[in-house]
Amino acid sequence: MSALGTTSILAVLLVFGFVSGGLIDLGQDALDAAKYPLITGFYRIEMHVDRLDTQGKSHTGLSCDPIGGCDPKIKAFIDTETPNRDFGGDSVPYDNYIVLYEGNDSEKVVPIGKTISRDICGKGVRKVAMRVRAMDKDTVNDDKIDNYKCFITGENAPAASADTAEWSAEIACPGEDRPTSKVFLKYRWYAIPESTCRPSSNGKGLFSGLLSR
Numbered sequence: 001m002s003a004l005g006t007t008s009i010l011a012v013l014l015v016f017g018f019v020s021g022g023l024i025d026l027g028q029d030a031l032d033a034a035k036y037p038l039i040t041g042f043y044r045i046e047m048h049v050d051r052l053d054t055q056g057k058s059h060t061g062l063s064c065d066p067i068g069g070c071d072p073k074i075k076a077f078i079d080t081e082t083p084n085r086d087f088g089g090d091s092v093p094y095d096n097y098i099v100l101y102e103g104n105d106s107e108k109v110v111p112i113g114k115t116i117s118r119d120i121c122g123k124g125v126r127k128v129a130m131r132v133r134a135m136d137k138d139t140v141n142d143d144k145i146d147n148y149k150c151f152i153t154g155e156n157a158p159a160a161s162a163d164t165a166e167w168s169a170e171i172a173c174p175g176e177d178r179p180t181s182k183v184f185l186k187y188r189w190y191a192i193p194e195s196t197c198r199p200s201s202n203g204k205g206l207f208s209g210l211l212s213r
C-alpha cells in the first residue's frame with residue numbers, strides 16, 4: 001500500500017477513535033466484558049472521599065503557588081456509563097461533577113470527608129469509575145492539580161441491602177499525571193427498591209466529546 005493510503009487509513013482511524021471515545025477505550029470495554037460479571041438491577045453506590053494529598057503541587061510537579069499552599073477546588077463524579085473513557089467531555093463534562101471542597105492556602109493533605117451517591121436503575125454495569133478532579137484556583141488561570149480515577153467492578157458484588165452494605169477498604173487513588181499525589185476514598189454499593197431508584201445520566205452532550213482534553 002502507498003504511504004498516502006496508509007496515512008489516510010490512519011487518519012480515518014484517528015477521527016473515528018476521537019469521535020467514538022477512543023479505540024483504546026473500546027478495547028478496554030471488550031476486555032472488561034470478558035473479565036467482570038455484568039451486574040443488573042437497581043443499586044445505589046456511595047463514594048466517600050476522605051482527603052486529598054496534593055503535596056502542595058500542581059500536575060506539572062511545580063508548587064501550586066509561589067507563596068502558601070494550593071487553593072484547591074475538588075469535585076467528584078460516579079461514572080456508571082463511561083468508566084474507561086478519558087476525563088473531560090468524552091466521559092462526564094466537568095460542570096456536572098459535584099463540588100466537595102473549596103479552600104485557600106490549604107495544607108498539603110486537604111481534609112474533605114464528603115460522601116456522594118449515584119443510582120443504577122436497571123442498566124447493566126461491569127465497572128464503575130470513581131472520578132475526582134482537583135484544580136488550583138488562581139487569579140488568572142486555574143491550574144490542574146490532577147485527575148484521579150479508580151474503579152468498582154462486578155467482581156466485588158453489591159450487598160443485598162443498605163443494612164448489610166460494608167465499606168470497602170480505603171483506596172489510595174493515584175493522580176493520572178503525578179501518581180504520588182493521591183486521593184483517599186472508599187465506597188459501598190447495595191441493592192435498593194426499584195421505587196427509590198433515581199435515574200440520571202453523565203450529562204454528556206451529543207458533541208461534548210469533540211471538545212474534550
Ligand SMILES: *[C@@H]1O[C@H](CO)[C@@H](O)[C@H](O)[C@H]1NC(C)=O
Nearest residue numbers: 071101102103104105137139
Ligand atoms: C478564597 O480567596 C478568594 C480570593 O481572595 C475569595 O474570593 C474566596 O472567597 C476564598 N474562598 C474561601 C473558601 O475562603
Ligand SMILES: [Ca+2]
Nearest residue numbers: 065071137138
Ligand atoms: Ca493558586
